[in-house]
Amino acid sequence: IMALIYLTMGIYPGSSRSVLASDAFSQFSNFHASFRNAMLGKQSFFYTWNASLGLNYWALMSYYLGGFFTPIVLLFPNQWMPDALYLITLLKIGSAGLAFWFYAKHTFNIGRWNHVVLAVCYALRAFVTAPSELVMWLDAFIYLPLVIWSINRLLEKQKPVLLFVSYLLLFLSNYYMGFMIGVFSFLYFFLRVFGQWQTGKKQILPYLGTSLLAGGASMVMILPMFLDLRSNGEALTEITKFKTEATGALDFFIKNMIGVYDTTKYGSIPFIYAGVLPLVFVLLYFVSNRIAFKQKLLSLVLFGTMIASFYIVPLNLFWHGMHAPNMFLFRYAFLLSFFLLMLAGYGWEQLTKDDYGLFLGLILTLIIAFSIAYGLIPKDQYTYLNVQSFLLTIVFLIVYLLLFSLYQLKLFSLKRFTVFLLLFVSCEMALNTHGMLMGILNDWNYASRSLYTAPHKPIKTLVNQAKSDADGFHRAVNVFFRMGCRDKARFVRGGREVDALFQHVPEEGFEEFFGSFLRGFQIIDFLFREEEAEHGARTVEGVISAVFFEGFADAFFHARSELFQAFIGVPFQEFPELGQSRRHGDRIAGQGSRLIHRAKRREAVHDFRAAAKSSHGEASADDFAHAGKVWSDAVKLLH
Secondary structure, three states: OHHHHHHHOOOOOOOOEEEEEOHHHHHHHHHHHHHHHHHOOOOOOOEEOOOOOOEEHHHHHHHHOOOOOHHHHHHOOHHHHHHHHHHHHHHHHHHHHHHHHHHHHOOOOOOHHHHHHHHHHHHOOHHHHOOOOOHHHHHHHHHHHHHHHHHHHHHHHOOOHHHHHHHHHHHHHOHHHHHHHHHHHHHHHHHHHHHOHHHHHHHHHHHHHHHHHHHHHOHHHHHHHHHHHHHHOOOOOOOOOOEOOOOOOOHHHHOOOOOOOOOOOOOOOOOOOOOOHHHHHHHHHHHOOOOOHHHHHHHHHHHHHHHHHHHEHHHHHHHOOOOOOOOOOOOOHHHHHHHHHHHHHHHHHOOOHHHHHHHHHHHHHHHHHHHHHHHOOOOOOOOOOOHHHHHHHHHHHHHHHHHHHHHHOOOOOHHHHHHHHHHHHHHHHHHHHHHHHHHHHHHOOEEEHHHHHOOHHHHHHHHHHHHHHOOOOEEEEEEOOOOOHHHHHHHHHHHOOHHHHHOOOOHHHHHHHHHOOOOOEEEEOOHHHHOOOOOOOOOOOOEEEEEEEOOOOOHHHHOHHHOOOOOOOEEHHHOOOOOHHHHHOOOHHHHOOOOOOOOOHHHHHHHHHHHHEOOOOOEOOOOOOOHHHHHHHHHHHHO
């Protein structure tokens, strides 16, 4: 389904539009290309010079590259990295669905195709598809169902091995998402223990021991990251208010409508959609008299805790490791959608022929609830919600009402009912997925493939020139920029002195020098994707970094008159303290293993990018609309 939706948007292997959006273009593609270089022996897995003045590559891998599918990049030349990330994205989403199907099969006593229905809802829920460009998060969605299933096995069969393996793989793949799942699974375990105290209390020590062993075994990835964070991490976020911004009383209903995408930037509310049919079964779970009241109460406590976390700043920060995220807010929201699907599975177990009348009544209740919520929307809130999303939600609830009615009246056989149910659920999730991906397109844009591949030739020429001219170990800087009429003459005048000044200033000095002439730049270590772009060609002598100016277009490479490129060899001894750039800078070298992975520079960068792009990720004809603000923020953050 995901591949089909990508296809409708013009994204497929070899397509001109790539799957790279947001940081997938500026960072993740580079990191995966560098991982391939490391696998080929062209750089170290532990430390790399191909970023700033060097960084702890192992710590960077602990956040970005620890996933099981990452080695697939070995099959793709670095210029094909967009296709590699396309394949990895599909494999991870498919594996998440498979993992949930496996969990559902061993947990819920329902029809086997009903397990598939829930798995489709899990794999394509909003929190998977809306931030799908953040490919390193997708691994966590594979391990979450396995962790919960392994806790059930520990409590019911006293078998801890699967729990150890699941935790270990989770922490190795991504410690950040692993922290959130670890907190959630801890709460889930003790809720289960309180629900069956006499037998459950005996498994507290095995659970804690197994968790600690898994955590200890994962220290091979986490400890280097921790040490790097201790040296380069940011301070914890200060709590200055009680309620989170942008959240409102109707969030749960609005974000459970089909295709509702607000933004993954600031001012968003949680992505919690996992299908409208599971919501009916969640209601059945709470109204069924065959489920113990104590179990319902404990489930309600966990549900209420997660809902409260969306509104209360201290709770919200706790889920994020006490560090406010830069965009992509409420990153733990995937846990609520998983929990709702879990309750839906238990509710589905309670559905009998005698309950169909109640079940149909619950569908009608949801229709009324969504209608009331839509009617109560204030004029100045939820402006991204359109009537189509509301109508689609009501239509699909009516469809499910008809399907279950026809089956109850024996007008549909079980086989026909199951086929139609799976078909309509898949259609619903496909429509929501399309809404999420179109939201990404409008919010961030899926970059043109040429934006990734076109820079190689001019850069390669200059790399070869630098290699032939340089004497010994050196650092080269490649400067790309896009400017408006008012900036052009000013920059060209300054460009005459660039070579001379760069020869004699430390890194933070030439960053300040840039501030005198340019506005709106970000530093990206371009060598990651350039180094191995043509049949193993690479730069051996030193470090290559790149300074990019936002809005840099594919067409820009065809207009060389506006391209200023400066390649300067900087003697290695000019930098007595290699760690200096990481202490003063807030770019990839310093943030690669940071708990919250987005450096603060991105707030300015992404706000600027939206103004500088066209519908295909290329530069607009507009000048730097907010260049002054962007530059001032960038300089402040670089120092």
